[in-house]
Amino acid sequence: MLKNISVFFVILYLSLNLNTIQAAIEPLDEYVTQNIRQYNAKLKQYEVEMANFKTTHAKQLSPINVQADQLELKIEEANSLLIPIELIDQWHRQCVLNYSSSIPAIATLRSSLSACASNTADSLMSSPKSTFNTLKSYYDKLPNSVANCEKTHSNSQTNYTTCVTKLITDANTYTVNNQKTFTSYMESSQCTADSRIVAAWQCSFNIVFNTASILSTALRKIEDCVDNRVWCGSLAACKSPNCNTVYFNNAVRQNETIRNPLYNPNSTVSCMEIHFLK
Numbered sequence: 001m002l003k004n005i006s007v008f009f010v011i012l013y014l015s016l017n018l019n020t021i022q023a024a025i026e027p028l029d030e031y032v033t034q035n036i037r038q039y040n041a042k043l044k045q046y047e048v049e050m051a052n053f054k055t056t057h058a059k060q061l062s063p064i065n066v067q068a069d070q071l072e073l074k075i076e077e078a079n080s081l082l083i084p085i086e087l088i089d090q091w092h093r094q095c096v097l098n099y100s101s102s103i104p105a106i107a108t109l110r111s112s113l114s115a116c117a118s119n120t121a122d123s124l125m126s127s128p129k130s131t132f133n134t135l136k137s138y139y140d141k142l143p144n145s146v147a148n149c150e151k152t153h154s155n156s157q158t159n160y161t162t163c164v165t166k167l168i169t170d171a172n173t174y175t176v177n178n179q180k181t182f183t184s185y186m187e188s189s190q191c192t193a194d195s196r197i198v199a200a201w202q203c204s205f206n207i208v209f210n211t212a213s214i215l216s217t218a219l220r221k222i223e224d225c226v227d228n229r230v231w232c233g234s235l236a237a238c239k240s241p242n243c244n245t246v247y248f249n250n251a252v253r254q255n256e257t258i259r260n261p262l263y264n265p266n267s268t269v270s271c272m273e274i275h276f277l278k
């Protein structure tokens, strides 16, 4: 019991003593706080720059999504044109079947276009972000270091002041160098982002251009296919150059040689309809 009481007094004495010592030096709280405020502002500035980078990058890619929407509309338009044609009869259905398979599926187009527009902003920000983290953890250690100055130099205001100002001067130098590194990483990320945006645009242009050409070719082929049927086999629709009429009147019947009814110099003609008229 007596032992415990004496331990208690020793602790009491020590803590009283510590208080007296702390009162001897005047802490540079305001100076430190002011600098830490600036360090926080610096970190905030980094965060804003990185966020702006990501926003700008996403904005530059967003027209590719608009192109995907427009392409989807074009495909839907073509499909809504083809479905009723397909329903007319077997011939029409066969024409659509034979020539519409080249038209790409909307889901395929969308995934190719979004592959063009893959947003790599996060990966481009990895070096700036790690520079930010390094600086932040440096700053995070400062309050502890300041407290150490106070502990180590508790009996000399000059030595305490020197200790704290050295910490701040070092932190300022560290900040300047870190800012240089951060800026150079940001510049190099910007450079990479710019070339990736150009590549993304080329990629999406190629898809849009190819799809438009595939679509118009398919529609033209289907139209030609359907037209050939209309030209051959339907009297009302029979028109030049797919039509020829052979008269079998007396003059012709008694003639050993008649004009070749198959004669047609137009090489694009894919079928020929011959009408025998009296």
Ligand SMILES: *[C@@H]1O[C@H](CO)[C@@H](O)[C@H](O)[C@H]1NC(C)=O
Binding pocket: 091, 094, 095, 098, 225
């Ligand atoms: C469709 O394609 C098949 C095979 O190539 C062909 O035999 C057929 O004539 C085509 N049909 C039409 C209507 O073009």
Ligand SMILES: *[C@@H]1O[C@H](CO)[C@@H](O)[C@H](O)[C@H]1NC(C)=O
Binding pocket: 155, 156, 159
């Ligand atoms: C203050 O620092 C100087 C130089 O490091 C040292 O010589 C001196 O003893 C220190 N004073 C006190 C009171 O600790």
Ligand SMILES: *[C@@H]1O[C@H](CO)[C@@H](O)[C@H](O)[C@H]1NC(C)=O
Binding pocket: 251, 255, 256, 257, 258, 259
């Ligand atoms: C027989 O047909 C040819 C070609 O159509 C014509 O030039 C010729 O005059 C015809 N001959 C007779 C005897 O009608």
Ligand SMILES: *[C@@H]1O[C@H](CO)[C@@H](O)[C@H](O)[C@H]1NC(C)=O
Binding pocket: 241, 266, 267, 268, 269
């Ligand atoms: C050949 O036929 C196509 C239609 O099948 C037509 O557009 C074209 O003008 C024709 N050419 C000639 C030289 O008659």
